[in-house]
Amino acid sequence: MARTPPLSAIAINCSLKKSSDEKSSTDVMIGVLQEQFASFDVPVTETIRIADFNVLPGVTSDEGEGDDWPAIREKILAHDILIFGGPVWMGQLGSIGKRVLERMDAFLGETDDCGRMPSFGKVAVAAVVGNEDGAHWLSAQLYQSLSDTGWTIPPAAVSYWVGEAMGSTDFKDLDKTPEKVVETAKMAASNAAHLAGLLKSETYPGAGG
Amino acid sequence: MARTPPLSAIAINCSLKKSSDEKSSTDVMIGVLQEQFASFDVPVTETIRIADFNVLPGVTSDEGEGDDWPAIREKILAHDILIFGGPVWMGQLGSIGKRVLERMDAFLGETDDCGRMPSFGKVAVAAVVGNEDGAHWLSAQLYQSLSDTGWTIPPAAVSYWVGEAMGSTDFKDLDKTPEKVVETAKMAASNAAHLAGLLKSETYPGAGG
Amino acid sequence: MARTPPLSAIAINCSLKKSSDEKSSTDVMIGVLQEQFASFDVPVTETIRIADFNVLPGVTSDEGEGDDWPAIREKILAHDILIFGGPVWMGQLGSIGKRVLERMDAFLGETDDCGRMPSFGKVAVAAVVGNEDGAHWLSAQLYQSLSDTGWTIPPAAVSYWVGEAMGSTDFKDLDKTPEKVVETAKMAASNAAHLAGLLKSETYPGAGG
Amino acid sequence: MARTPPLSAIAINCSLKKSSDEKSSTDVMIGVLQEQFASFDVPVTETIRIADFNVLPGVTSDEGEGDDWPAIREKILAHDILIFGGPVWMGQLGSIGKRVLERMDAFLGETDDCGRMPSFGKVAVAAVVGNEDGAHWLSAQLYQSLSDTGWTIPPAAVSYWVGEAMGSTDFKDLDKTPEKVVETAKMAASNAAHLAGLLKSETYPGAGG
Numbered sequence: 001m002a003r004t005p006p007l008s009a010i011a012i013n014c015s016l017k018k019s020s021d022e023k024s025s026t027d028v029m030i031g032v033l034q035e036q037f038a039s040f041d042v043p044v045t046e047t048i049r050i051a052d053f054n055v056l057p058g059v060t061s062d063e064g065e066g067d068d069w070p071a072i073r074e075k076i077l078a079h080d081i082l083i084f085g086g087p088v089w090m091g092q093l094g095s096i097g098k099r100v101l102e103r104m105d106a107f108l109g110e111t112d113d114c115g116r117m118p119s120f121g122k123v124a125v126a127a128v129v130g131n132e133d134g135a136h137w138l139s140a141q142l143y144q145s146l147s148d149t150g151w152t153i154p155p156a157a158v159s160y161w162v163g164e165a166m167g168s169t170d171f172k173d174l175d176k177t178p179e180k181v182v183e184t185a186k187m188a189a190s191n192a193a194h195l196a197g198l199l200k201s202e203t204y205p206g207a208g209g
Numbered sequence: 210m211a212r213t214p215p216l217s218a219i220a221i222n223c224s225l226k227k228s229s230d231e232k233s234s235t236d237v238m239i240g241v242l243q244e245q246f247a248s249f250d251v252p253v254t255e256t257i258r259i260a261d262f263n264v265l266p267g268v269t270s271d272e273g274e275g276d277d278w279p280a281i282r283e284k285i286l287a288h289d290i291l292i293f294g295g296p297v298w299m300g301q302l303g304s305i306g307k308r309v310l311e312r313m314d315a316f317l318g319e320t321d322d323c324g325r326m327p328s329f330g331k332v333a334v335a336a337v338v339g340n341e342d343g344a345h346w347l348s349a350q351l352y353q354s355l356s357d358t359g360w361t362i363p364p365a366a367v368s369y370w371v372g373e374a375m376g377s378t379d380f381k382d383l384d385k386t387p388e389k390v391v392e393t394a395k396m397a398a399s400n401a402a403h404l405a406g407l408l409k410s411e412t413y414p415g416a417g418g
Numbered sequence: 419m420a421r422t423p424p425l426s427a428i429a430i431n432c433s434l435k436k437s438s439d440e441k442s443s444t445d446v447m448i449g450v451l452q453e454q455f456a457s458f459d460v461p462v463t464e465t466i467r468i469a470d471f472n473v474l475p476g477v478t479s480d481e482g483e484g485d486d487w488p489a490i491r492e493k494i495l496a497h498d499i500l501i502f503g504g505p506v507w508m509g510q511l512g513s514i515g516k517r518v519l520e521r522m523d524a525f526l527g528e529t530d531d532c533g534r535m536p537s538f539g540k541v542a543v544a545a546v547v548g549n550e551d552g553a554h555w556l557s558a559q560l561y562q563s564l565s566d567t568g569w570t571i572p573p574a575a576v577s578y579w580v581g582e583a584m585g586s587t588d589f590k591d592l593d594k595t596p597e598k599v600v601e602t603a604k605m606a607a608s609n610a611a612h613l614a615g616l617l618k619s620e621t622y623p624g625a626g627g
Numbered sequence: 628m629a630r631t632p633p634l635s636a637i638a639i640n641c642s643l644k645k646s647s648d649e650k651s652s653t654d655v656m657i658g659v660l661q662e663q664f665a666s667f668d669v670p671v672t673e674t675i676r677i678a679d680f681n682v683l684p685g686v687t688s689d690e691g692e693g694d695d696w697p698a699i700r701e702k703i704l705a706h707d708i709l710i711f712g713g714p715v716w717m718g719q720l721g722s723i724g725k726r727v728l729e730r731m732d733a734f735l736g737e738t739d740d741c742g743r744m745p746s747f748g749k750v751a752v753a754a755v756v757g758n759e760d761g762a763h764w765l766s767a768q769l770y771q772s773l774s775d776t777g778w779t780i781p782p783a784a785v786s787y788w789v790g791e792a793m794g795s796t797d798f799k800d801l802d803k804t805p806e807k808v809v810e811t812a813k814m815a816a817s818n819a820a821h822l823a824g825l826l827k828s829e830t831y832p833g834a835g836g
Contacts, residue, residue, distance in 0.1 A: 016475040016520070051475060057434040057514055059507065089477065089520050090563050091763020096475055098513035102434070105508055115396055120364055133789055136353055136718020137764035143356060144349035145508050152404065153352060153362035155329055155413070161792045162760055166807040180793040183416070187324055190416040195361065198407040204364070207392070207399040225684040225729070266643040266678060266723055268716065298686065299732055299772050300554020304725035305684055311643070311716050342580055345509020346555035354717050370583045371551055375598040389584040533814055538782055558771035561780060562763055565770060570822065571780035573747055573831070601834070605742055608834040613779065616825040622782070625810070625817040 005200050007193060009037055009081035011047040011127070012072075014097035016089065019049040025171035026085040029127040029185075032177055033083055033159050036189035042081065042196075048072055050096050057099065061106040069103050080196040081123045082151065086138055088130030088162060093141045101145040108149065114206025117150030121203035123196040124151040125188045128160035129171040135160040152199065154191035159184050214409050216402060218246055218290035220256040220336070221281075223306035225298065228258040234380035235294040238336040238394075241386055242292055242368050245398035251290065251405075257281055259305050266308065270315040278312050289405040290332045291360065295347055297339030297371060302350045310354040317358065323415025326359030330412035332405040333360040334397045337369035338380040344369040361408065363400035368393050423618050425611060427455055427499035429465040429545070430490075432515035434507065437467040443589035444503040447545040447603075450595055451501055451577050454607035460499065460614075466490055468514050475517065479524040487521050498614040499541045500569065504556055506548030506580060511559045519563040526567065532624025535568030539621035541614040542569040543606045546578035547589040553578040570617065572609035577602050632827050634820060636664055636708035638674040638754070639699075641724035643716065646676040652798035653712040656754040656812075659804055660710055660786050663816035669708065669823075675699055677723050684726065688733040696730050707823040708750045709778065713765055715757030715789060720768045728772040735776065741833025744777030748830035750823040751778040752815045755787035756798040762787040779826065781818035786811050 011030045034044040053068035062070045076082055086097040107117040124146045128135045139158045147153055161181050163169045220239045243253040262277035271279045285291055295306040316326040333355045337344045348367045356362055370390050372378045429448045445465065452462040471486035480488045494500055504515040525535040542564045546553045557576045565571055579599050581587045638657045654674065661671040680695035689697045703709055713724040734744040751773045755762045766785045774780055788808050790796045
């Protein structure tokens with residue numbers, strides 16, 4: 001099948017730090033995926049650093065004055081593929097990533113006549129980094145929240161790196177991206193691009209109506 | 210797109226009990242999904258009660274003499290959709306479900322020339338029951354393990370029921386399947402059938418070679 | 419052993435809502451525990467609603483201007499027992515609770531000459547509510563983070579209530595606190611009070627020096 | 628306080644492999660803890676390799692003919708401290724460790740007149756190894772299940788090692804135990820020994836009666 005409509009991806013970086021701070025390992029991993037997506041003709045048009053914005057706590061799509069989520073939400077939903085960049089903290093997804101997932105909880109109440117959430121037909125992959133341990137748990141948290149809120153999860157959907165236990169090396173400080181990380185990113189990008197193409201051509205019919 | 214090749218699904222029931230024991234709530238939930246899959250022309254051809262077999266511990270596809278996994282593995286991979294029926298124990302996936310996931314770990318080493326695991330192009334959904342609490346954590350464990358081992362996870366991929374905290378009601382003892390459970394099962398079946406159809410017509414190209 | 423030094427507890431409510439909003443189910447559960455702690459002569463001196471404050475993201479004990487964490491941290495550490503009140507969102511700990519845990523990550527670097535974090539000798543219990551499912555996963559997230567950051571976890575350390583799957587009842591709307599919830603809270607309070615008494619009389623010797 | 632009654636610990640190794648197979652990394656980590664416990668005068672009297680026995684699935688303390696759990700259960704409960712040795716599989720606790728936890732679920736129904744489970748007053752720590760990622764999630768699964776079933780969890784209760792992401796080094800193959808692993812084990816042993824001593828002198832009063 002020709003992937004007729006062109007695809008695009010957007011990334012969010014859920015680092016605890018603003019972009020004015022030091023270089024982010026999560027950004028580096030998003031970059032690894034970006035290069036692979038490019039090879040499948042899918043541009044990653046933007047990376048949104050969530051910590052630069054004021055995403056208010058809550059589970060609606062607009063928590064009122066000062067809430068930056070509505071604009072971010074609109075951007076995310078304007079793309080076919082979401083790269084969810086989540087650093088590990090204490091072996092788990094950090095609070096800023098958790099905040100984003102909570103805001104997507106609103107999708108459950110925003111279904112169309114066929115019961116489809118706004119995220120239906122869109123594909124999510126994860127870019128996960130930490131200095132030690134936590135990538136699998138973080139993936140599990142993401143996949144459950146993302147499937148619950150309407151995203152489709154391809155096989156081998158996470159591009160990750162964490163160091164040895166109790167280590168302190170950051171991904172951004174590696175001399176070179178490990179070959180296995182590149183291979184994993186390539187597979188995640190290939191799977192996501194293929195799946196998003198299929199779903200863009202023919203989205204879920206839903207179950208309501 | 211015409212879903213040209215017909216689809217079929219298989220269910221596994223990871224109850225701690227053998228099928229000779231009392232009726233299984235997991236079976237009841239699988240039945241709810243089965244009815245919905247039938248409405249989308251996808252027969253659930255069989256439910257394998259894992260506890261009836263001797264699935265040996267390990268992470269290869271054949272752990273030798275007395276291991277019933279090779280035959281179960283073959284059956285699972287002969288279908289397009291897997292319904293993973295997992296009862297909750299202590300708020301988590303039970304040990305028999307965990308055993309099945311471990312055996313699928315072998316898929317990571319069984320890739321073809323394009324780097325594709327035997328599960329690539331296949332879709333998994335979950336049927337989860339417990340007398341109280343645990344469905345989301347169990348889903349998270351499943352989705353992570355299943356995506357890691359090559360399965361595709363549709364949106365809203367779990368059909369679940371658990372009772373009130375510290376309760377003791379079993380799903381099989383409800384007078385009537387709650388309407389929300391039926392709706393959720395319908396959506397999971399619709400999404401899985403659509404996705405499996407797309408992928409059967411055009412599977413992942415992989416990333417190796 | 420006489421529990422010679424009197425004990426006190428403090429509660430944090432990690433609801434996504436400020437205290438000016440509607441009544442909080444988490445507060446109601448904290449109240450259930452408070453009553454039980456009182457019966458063991460342990461006053462719960464205060465409940466801090468985290469959402470009323472500006473707890474900045476980060477993993478140090480002071481993230482600079484506008485950060486309300488240093489004052490909250492000081493209050494928490496002035497007590498023997500912490501009641502961690504965490505509502506469930508999407509089956510997981512909410513982002514505000516996650517934020518608090520991240521800030522406690524700093525304890526790992528604030529050890530004394532014997533390698534003891536500031537939380538050593540202190541006991542934590544959980545007060546968990548949700549309208550459906552998630553109490554066990556939330557407990558797991560809490561216990562791992564809290565043990566990692568120096569807290570001691572008693573047996574049966576969570577007082578929880580969640581409703582039936584896909585339900586919408588809130589704990590605060592129940593006509594009456596279920597008897598099992600009260601019993602569970604009584605046991606959690608008894609265990610925490612006993613343990614905190616033992617540890618206050620004779621704290622961990624540590625392992626450094 | 629004099630730790631008057633002498634303490635003892637027992638370890639379980641929940642490897643997927645029998646002891647007749649190759650050397651176990653989990654055993655090596657248990658050995659690291661054992662040495663530290665010895666320095667606090669707590670002998671680790673035995674390591675039970677669960678895979679050598681037939682622990683039947685179920686949630687009672689005796690699942691009938693051929694069930695080796697009753698004897699293992701008795702041994703575990705004859706000690707003051709449990710070292711739960713759990714290898715990581717797919718980023719999670721393996722199925723054999725999960726099986727052990729399920730069997731402890733029976734403790735919830737085996738309370739005395741004061742509502743105390745047979746594990747009350749006993750302390751658990753974890754020995755976790757994997758070739759990459761998963762120690763924190765595994766700890767979380769353990770702590771939740773162990774606290775729920777009556778064990779007390781000290782601060783910094785896990786002695787763990789996992790390698791770099793997508794790595795294949797096993798703990799048993801390291802030239803030398805990393806210093807940080809030894810330090811972590813020392814702290815876990817110190818905390819567990821102190822806590823078990825306090826609780827053996829004066830156990831939980833419970834809440835029933």
